[in-house]
Amino acid sequence: MLVSDSEKSRTVCFSGHRPEKLPSGGDESCRVIRVLKSILYKSVIDSVEEGYNCFVTGLARGVDLWAGEIVLELKAQGEKVKLVAAAPYKGHGSNFKNEEKFILGNILLKADEIVYVSESYEKGCMQKRNEYMADRSGKLIAVVSDYRSGTGATIRYARRQGLITRIIDAKKLEEQMQRYGDISSKDYDLYVT
Numbered sequence: 001m002l003v004s005d006s007e008k009s010r011t012v013c014f015s016g017h018r019p020e021k022l023p024s025g026g027d028e029s030c031r032v033i034r035v036l037k038s039i040l041y042k043s044v045i046d047s048v049e050e051g052y053n054c055f056v057t058g059l060a061r062g063v064d065l066w067a068g069e070i071v072l073e074l075k076a077q078g079e080k081v082k083l084v085a086a087a088p089y090k091g092h093g094s095n096f097k098n099e100e101k102f103i104l105g106n107i108l109l110k111a112d113e114i115v116y117v118s119e120s121y122e123k124g125c126m127q128k129r130n131e132y133m134a135d136r137s138g139k140l141i142a143v144v145s146d147y148r149s150g151t152g153a154t155i156r157y158a159r160r161q162g163l164i165t166r167i168i169d170a171k172k173l174e175e176q177m178q179r180y181g182d183i184s185s186k187d188y189d190l191y192v193t
Contacts, residue, residue, distance in 0.1 A: 012047050013056040013086075013133035015154040016063020016143035016168075023145070023174035026062055032174050036143065037066055039168050043141045044070050047166075048079055056084040056133045059092060059107065060126075061100050063143045063151075068107040075110075085111040088129035089118040130154040139164040145171040 019026020024033055044055070044067065057068040071083045085107055087093070093104045108114060117132045118125040127150065134140060140158040144151045144167060158165055 009138040010052050011054040011137040012052045012139045013137040014064055014067040014141050015151045017151055018062040022170055032177050036170055041070050043166050054082045056086050058129050059085055059087050065103045072110050082112045084113045086115045086129055086133050088125040089121045090116045126150055131157055134158045134161055141166045143168045143170050
């Protein structure tokens with residue numbers, strides 16, 4: 001994925017935790033995860049409205065796959081957006097199971113471009129993939145609960161590179177929903193920095 005400065009300024013990459021590091025273990029039947037996915041969806045829609053038209057997913061379980069599905073849904077609705085699948089290495093996802101395997105396969109089938117950052121699995125290939133995506137983007141949308149993680153490292157890297165960052169704080173969202181119950185969609189921006 002070679003990009004010019006003008007393409008970079010219209011490109012968004014994603015980062016986020018795998019399901020087990022998210023509230024409720026990423027269980028999509030839980031209200032907090034449904035709200036989290038709604039905030040992610042709104043963040044993508046907002047980006048399209050701001051003029052971003054290329055989205056890069058790193059294909060990890062959880063947030064990356066959700067983001068890829070959102071972009072594909074927008075494409076199916078007629079939005080003029082492009083999805084780039086940036087795999088950390090060839091064979092990535094071979095250990096995915098059930099629905100995640102299906103979603104990964106669908107994203108790879110429908111992506112406009114697939115990039116393999118490394119030929120095979122090697123130490124550091126996930127971070128190499130994250131930096132590859134950030135180096136070719138003007139904006140990062142991330143979902144984070146713990147900043148001492150690969151997602152936290154990606155956020156710090158993106159900020160050093162000057163990317164616009166839209167950070168969805170999953171931990172804060174979960175705490176607020178536990179304390180106050182439900183939240184309305186007008187409050188979504190309270191959980192985004």
